[in-house]
Amino acid sequence: MRISVFVLGLASAGLMTSTANAETLTIATVNNGDMIRMQRLANDFTSKNPDIDLQWVTLEENVLRERVTTDIATKGGQYDVMTIGTYEVPIWAKQDWLLPLDNLGEGYDTDDLLPAIRSGLSVDETLYAAPFYGESSFIMYRKDLMEKAGLTMPEAPTWDFVADAARKMTDRNAEINGICLRGKAGWGENMAFLTAMSNSFGARWFDENWQPQFDQPEWKDTLQFYVDLMKDAGPSGASSNGFNENLALFQQGKCGMWIDATVAASFVSDPEDSTVADQVGYALAPDKGLGKRANWLWAWSLAVPAGTQKAEAAQKFISWATSKEYLQLVASEEGWANVPPGTRTSLYENPEYQEAAPFADLTLKSIEAADPTNPTVKPVPYVGVQFVAIPEFQGLGTTVGQLFSAALAGQMSVDDALAQAQNVSEREMKRAGYIK
Amino acid sequence: MARAVSTRRKTIATIAAWLVALVIFFPILYTVATSFKTEAEAISGISLIPSGTFENYVQVQTQRDYFKPFMNSVVISVGSTVIALLIGIPAAWSMAFSPTKRTKDVLMWMLSTKMMPAVGVLVPLYLMFRDFGLLDTRIGLTVVFTLINLPIVVWMLYTYFREIPGEILEAARMDGASLVGEIVYVLTPMAVPGIASTLLLNIILAWNEAFWSIRLSAANAAPLTAFIASFSSPQGLFWAKLSAASTLAIAPILIMGWFSQRQLVRGLTFGAVK
Numbered sequence A: 001m002r003i004s005v006f007v008l009g010l011a012s013a014g015l016m017t018s019t020a021n022a023e024t025l026t027i028a029t030v031n032n033g034d035m036i037r038m039q040r041l042a043n044d045f046t047s048k049n050p051d052i053d054l055q056w057v058t059l060e061e062n063v064l065r066e067r068v069t070t071d072i073a074t075k076g077g078q079y080d081v082m083t084i085g086t087y088e089v090p091i092w093a094k095q096d097w098l099l100p101l102d103n104l105g106e107g108y109d110t111d112d113l114l115p116a117i118r119s120g121l122s123v124d125e126t127l128y129a130a131p132f133y134g135e136s137s138f139i140m141y142r143k144d145l146m147e148k149a150g151l152t153m154p155e156a157p158t159w160d161f162v163a164d165a166a167r168k169m170t171d172r173n174a175e176i177n178g179i180c181l182r183g184k185a186g187w188g189e190n191m192a193f194l195t196a197m198s199n200s201f202g203a204r205w206f207d208e209n210w211q212p213q214f215d216q217p218e219w220k221d222t223l224q225f226y227v228d229l230m231k232d233a234g235p236s237g238a239s240s241n242g243f244n245e246n247l248a249l250f251q252q253g254k255c256g257m258w259i260d261a262t263v264a265a266s267f268v269s270d271p272e273d274s275t276v277a278d279q280v281g282y283a284l285a286p287d288k289g290l291g292k293r294a295n296w297l298w299a300w301s302l303a304v305p306a307g308t309q310k311a312e313a314a315q316k317f318i319s320w321a322t323s324k325e326y327l328q329l330v331a332s333e334e335g336w337a338n339v340p341p342g343t344r345t346s347l348y349e350n351p352e353y354q355e356a357a358p359f360a361d362l363t364l365k366s367i368e369a370a371d372p373t374n375p376t377v378k379p380v381p382y383v384g385v386q387f388v389a390i391p392e393f394q395g396l397g398t399t400v401g402q403l404f405s406a407a408l409a410g411q412m413s414v415d416d417a418l419a420q421a422q423n424v425s426e427r428e429m430k431r432a433g434y435i436k
Numbered sequence B: 001m002a003r004a005v006s007t008r009r010k011t012i013a014t015i016a017a018w019l020v021a022l023v024i025f026f027p028i029l030y031t032v033a034t035s036f037k038t039e040a041e042a043i044s045g046i047s048l049i050p051s052g053t054f055e056n057y058v059q060v061q062t063q064r065d066y067f068k069p070f071m072n073s074v075v076i077s078v079g080s081t082v083i084a085l086l087i088g089i090p091a092a093w094s095m096a097f098s099p100t101k102r103t104k105d106v107l108m109w110m111l112s113t114k115m116m117p118a119v120g121v122l123v124p125l126y127l128m129f130r131d132f133g134l135l136d137t138r139i140g141l142t143v144v145f146t147l148i149n150l151p152i153v154v155w156m157l158y159t160y161f162r163e164i165p166g167e168i169l170e171a172a173r174m175d176g177a178s179l180v181g182e183i184v185y186v187l188t189p190m191a192v193p194g195i196a197s198t199l200l201l202n203i204i205l206a207w208n209e210a211f212w213s214i215r216l217s218a219a220n221a222a223p224l225t226a227f228i229a230s231f232s233s234p235q236g237l238f239w240a241k242l243s244a245a246s247t248l249a250i251a252p253i254l255i256m257g258w259f260s261q262r263q264l265v266r267g268l269t270f271g272a273v274k
Helices: A002-020 A033-041 A043-048 A061-073 A088-094 A115-120 A143-148 A159-169 A190-200 A217-233 A243-251 A262-268 A311-321 A324-334 A345-349 A351-356 A360-369 A393-408 A414-431 B002-035 B039-043 B055-063 B067-097 B103-115 B118-132 B138-161 B166-174 B179-190 B192-208 B211-216 B224-229 B239-259 B261-268
Strands: A023-030 A052-059 A081-084 A130-142 A177-180 A255-261 A280-284 A297-303
Touching (some): A023 A033, A023 A061, A023 A311, A033 A130, A033 A324, A043 A052, A043 A311, A061 A081, A061 B211, A081 A088, A081 A311, A115 A297, A130 A262, A130 A311, A130 A360, A143 A159, A143 A280, A159 A177, A177 A217, A177 A243, A243 A255, A243 A262, A297 A311, A311 A324, A345 A351, A345 A360, A351 A360, B002 B239, B039 B239, B067 B192, B103 B138, B118 B138, B138 B192, B138 B211, B192 B239, B211 B224, B224 B239, B239 B261
Parallel strands (some): A023 A081, A177 A255
Antiparallel strands (some): A081 A297, A130 A280, A130 A297
């Protein structure tokens, strides 16, 4: 009896010691459905790795970006795993701020990652962040309104078809806007959409010598087309609308079409939140026949900052969160429709996922159509589809976004907005030393 | 006739006061109303009548732990205010009762620290915190909040102390009171309304501070302001949940303010009428 009590005591003490010695990983993340789900399912990881504890810091996207930038630049070491996007990865990896992900385990199957996403998260073919979920953009449209307008949406429409359909679907008396597009100023808001749109019109931010290109006819065509279309068929106050505002409008049946992130498909097709869930169709982002479509590429990804003291445990966690097994775990707990999309080829080959997510095929096609290393019709010196992967882009993109948003609101003409965009871009690029 | 005019004036003044109070209180009222709406209702237009759902509060509770950031807020705001008072009372005493020709300059210099945008010192402070191991600690945030609020504490106390006749302190000194005794047993009891309102106002300011608390904390020391910020979402509707989180975060300080309003108003108007 005494021996058994002694052994039990020793075992308890041992257990307590091992818990006390557990390594704690601090993970910085954004607040979205997939990330919250991961936090809920993290018990699976901690039960398999009892020597690792997890603590989460959830922040608004822009605050997260600012926080992790400050921390990583000053080597503050507050975070062991950080959630960053395809914009940050190439810039930070080149600054040696991120550790290469070279220890993800034997069964990780890096080759299963979608090539476009993998390429966006790699520098010199070394992976610096693992995709947690990926997205492109495409058209979500109302099948009933399209039919009422006497049109049939092709799988790969042109901008001219989209504009014609939007104008025909618009019914101001019934509060139906033919098309809802982003207008809120910001490099990740209206400029994500407009940069991707400009790619399809043959425009580019900079030429091969980093000379800004807003004075070229392709940008005039892009912006004029966008402003005219939104004036004729867009919602009122569109210059304040971002992803969430357009999502609400579409879910309430006030948009005929919406071109935005593929991840929105699961929201608009959810009958609990969307009044038009059974009427939603999908198509690829439009083009102008120049070989590039107006779709972007983005992935929220997990990376390990160079300042961490817990690199091994951090990579172990990233391997778990971005693995095929995690997708299986989500499917078994919450169904295939809730699996984080856009990261692995095997997911799109899975018939159960294809059945649960009717937009899966077009999501994959959209992601595959985006090429971050060759995003435009004419050659460019930069990487990035809906952004330019240089540190100056956040500020510059937001300034240009404010000008274009003002043009949409009618506060300035398209010509004035483009002229000012050219001026500020030239000034910023000179200041940063790209041009003389 | 004069009485009727006076009554009408009073009525107009009362209505005006209520209108101003309503305008000031409207954001809080709208936040509380939004917290009881569905996400679709929250974004669909301005309305003060919610559908009455408690779903947002349930989701806020299940998604995040409220108690830990609440305790952090209590410790940091009360701790920083008490430390600021311990430093501020002797400082304000010396400036009020033993002024030098540089006292006004010192007061102005203290206030000038409030004129710089906080982001201007973000990186130096962040580096100091990193080197002293103060990132994401309650002690670190308490120190920062003390420093932020100290100029306001000193200014408020200085204003209150100046209303107290110096002769009373002189009399205490002649009766043999020591310096500490003079401050603790004579000055402090006389300035209780002023000290109380300074204490309350600084707890409120520290409770609501968001810039530093979001930037210098992570998982361990994050107070309720960081708790609110965590509900903002780039993709997906979040206004109703954010409003529920805000309501939960401001509720304790609102209740405290409600119960102490008499003391607060008395302190803020201390010495206003002579």
